[in-house]
Amino acid sequence: MPSLPPLSRRSLLRGAAATGAMIALHPFAVRAAANQAHLRIVSTTDLHVHVFPYDYYGDRPNDTMGLARAAALIEDVRAEAANAMLVDNGDFLQGNPMGDYIAYERGMKEGDVHPIVAAMNTLGYACSTLGNHEFNYGLGFMDKVLAGADFPFVCANLARGRLAGSARADDTWLKPYVIAEQTVTDGAGGTRRIKVGLIGFVPPQIMTWDKKHLEGNVETRDIVQAARAWVPEMREAGADIVVALAHTGIGSPHASEMMENAAIPLAEVEGIDAVVTGHSHLDFPGAKYEGFAGLDLARGLIGGKPGVMAGFWGSHMGLIDLMLEQDGGAWKVVASTSEARPIFAREGREVSPLVESFKKVEAAAQADHDATLAYVRRAxxxxxxxxxxxxxxxxxxxxxxxxxxxxxxxxxxxxxxxxxxxxxxxxxxxxxxxxxxxxxxxxxxxxxxxxxxxxxxxxxxxxxxxxxxxxxxxxxxxxxxxxxxxFNRVEPGATDAPLINPGFPSYNxxxxxxxxxxxxxxxxxxxxxxxxxxxxxxxxxxxxxxxxxxxxxxxxxxxxxxxxxxxxxxxxxxxxxxxxxxxxxxxxxxxxxxxxxxxxxxxxxxxxxWAFAPMEGTTVIFDTGPGGRPYAAEVPGVKIEPAGDGADGFARYRITL
Missing domain, CATH: 3.90.780.10 (5'-Nucleotidase, C-terminal domain)
Structure with a gap:
């Protein structure tokens, strides 16, 4: 029998889940002993208002994005495990024209539900934290949006007014953490209660990035410092397992004051069992983190703890599987796996969807999607x-x-x-x-x-x-x-030297x-x-x-x-x-x-x-989108010629300096 294409295979899995047949259980669920339980932490991050697989800027469908697509994966993995909880890692409120339409055109009255929140409400999130872009439209707007959620938001390093003398004395804008009681099925088929602590963190740099909204209203504390203060309290309050929802990227393994990308030092804080990270718009475990100190790509570990980063715009679903074991009344993580599961596959320049949209999610935001299309099409x-x-x-x-x-x-x-x-x-x-x-x-x-x-x-x-x-x-x-x-440094006389430093953001x-x-x-x-x-x-x-x-x-x-x-x-x-x-x-x-x-x-x-200074006998190469081909001959002040295909669907060009 020939293999089914990805869409059909995923559809069959969802159909099997719906009927209770042919469910592919995770190995932890299969081999759990009587004192063990398998728990799935399912996550999204950096959604940036992308509910639909649609590019509003290009005014066309796009199979690489959308919570509605990631939701199909979420439903799949829930069916594969008896015990799962869904969390979000922030940056959901700004980032495409739907977000601007709501903020600047439609507005948010008391009692309104933002379309991204309405979509998230359909999926039964257990918790979310704040990302830096939640503050772009102001604190009042953000609070109205959060009020429409059927799930809590947490943030341990954002204080109302001024910071106190210690982190635990801060008047935090939101609860620093919540403890969710989860009923899990153990290896013997019995049920047990596990208290999962969920704590959130935002980059301290919001005080610079959104100074006009935040100065005089809030202050931020160092992420690792806040974690060291609040995690022991979570344990004292009965948390069996602590999961950090950290809107911070994966950077240096060495802690420094007020660092933006603090995922590794955060994971090393005693008492934290797993880290859901984001902010960098990358996927972990993934090849882009090859060679980073403090990471174990094969085992999906960040600073020795299970961790995941689920891409951006709904491109991936994050998945951490934990094997928990109870010993003397206390639960501990004895094994784990991590995965950033994509919603699409790319082969060269071709993109193919791996899932269909989860219609319930789209329906929750359909009216605002239609209004956004009308909004962006005005000449x-x-x-x-x-x-x-x-x-x-x-x-x-x-x-x-x-x-x-x-x-x-x-x-x-x-x-x-x-x-x-x-x-x-x-x-x-x-x-x-x-x-x-x-x-x-x-x-x-x-x-x-x-x-x-x-x-x-x-x-x-x-x-x-x-x-x-x-x-x-x-x-x-x-x-x-x-x-x-x-730009990279280029030696005079070099042939096809790489021009662009990939670690330097284009917005700088x-x-x-x-x-x-x-x-x-x-x-x-x-x-x-x-x-x-x-x-x-x-x-x-x-x-x-x-x-x-x-x-x-x-x-x-x-x-x-x-x-x-x-x-x-x-x-x-x-x-x-x-x-x-x-x-x-x-x-x-x-x-x-x-x-x-x-x-x-x-x-x-x-x-x-502006232009590059001439360098006789020297050429450099750079990658850009294949859509640029009709414009290459018209670029002013530089001699550009095609140089084949780049990686991941890009086109490569050569510049003679």
């Missing part, structure tokens, strides 16, 4: 040239150009009548959709013609607010030196409009990704000029940017909030919409104000 103007980001990391780019044009237009108006009127206005903007972890389809592409709200949301993913900063020419130079860290690659400059790739990066000086004598930025003349280090400039960068996001040297001279009431997206409406027809063609 606001015209563009005379295509807007795309396929080559945003290697040349001046139309998708970044239009953002800079809009920011400059807006800030010049805001400076009128102030002491800074007449100073040169520069604009710093970065490409948000530039492939990377988002995959080969994660690029902006708007054809010439009508431009709609969905296109503006595609150009500018985040609900940042505009800022103006007063800086000197020396700071402009160092700002660009930091941005240039996205600021392009500066209003000046011209070249980037010397033969030089090392002066700064690392945290803004630390690693090559003091390095100088990648050459020929930096304003209006054709070299920039005076002491000259004053107004820079249009956003609240994230102005508040210290990205660790740019010299970019500190004391240099902010204007805090806008408008989001950067609103600024772009207003600019397009004002202009009627925009011309986003890049002006090639």
């Amino acid at each position: 606001v103007g015209e563009t005379s040239a295509p807007l795309h980001s396929y080559f945003a990391l290697v040349a001046d780019d139309p998708s970044v150009q239009i953002v800079s044009q809009a920011q400059t237009w807006y800030i010049r108006q805001m400076m009128a009548g102030t002491e800074w009127e007449g100073l040169p206005v520069l604009s710093a903007a970065a490409p948000f959709k530039a492939g990377g972890r988002g995959g080969p389809d994660y690029y902006t592409e708007v054809k010439a013609g009508p431009i709609a709200i969905k296109n503006v949301a595609d150009l500018y993913l985040y609900p940042n607010t505009a800022r103006a900063m007063l800086v000197d020419g020396a700071t402009v130079k160092e700002w660009l030196e930091m941005s240039a860290g996205i 690659f600021d392009v500066m409009d209003g000046v011209s400059y070249r980037i010397d790739l033969s030089q090392p990066a002066k700064y690392d990704t945290d803004g630390n000086v690693v090559a003091p004598e390095a100088s990648r930025i050459r020929d930096l000029a304003h209006n054709g003349a070299p920039i005076d280090p002491a000259a004053k400039f107004v820079i249009a940017t956003n609240n994230y960068r102005a508040g210290g996001g990205g660790h740019f040297p010299g970019v500190t909030d004391d240099k902010i001279i204007f805090v806008a009431p408008d989001t950067n997206r609103d600024v772009i919409v207003r600019y397009i409406v004002d202009q009627g027809t925009i011309n986003p063609s890049a002006d090639a104000n």
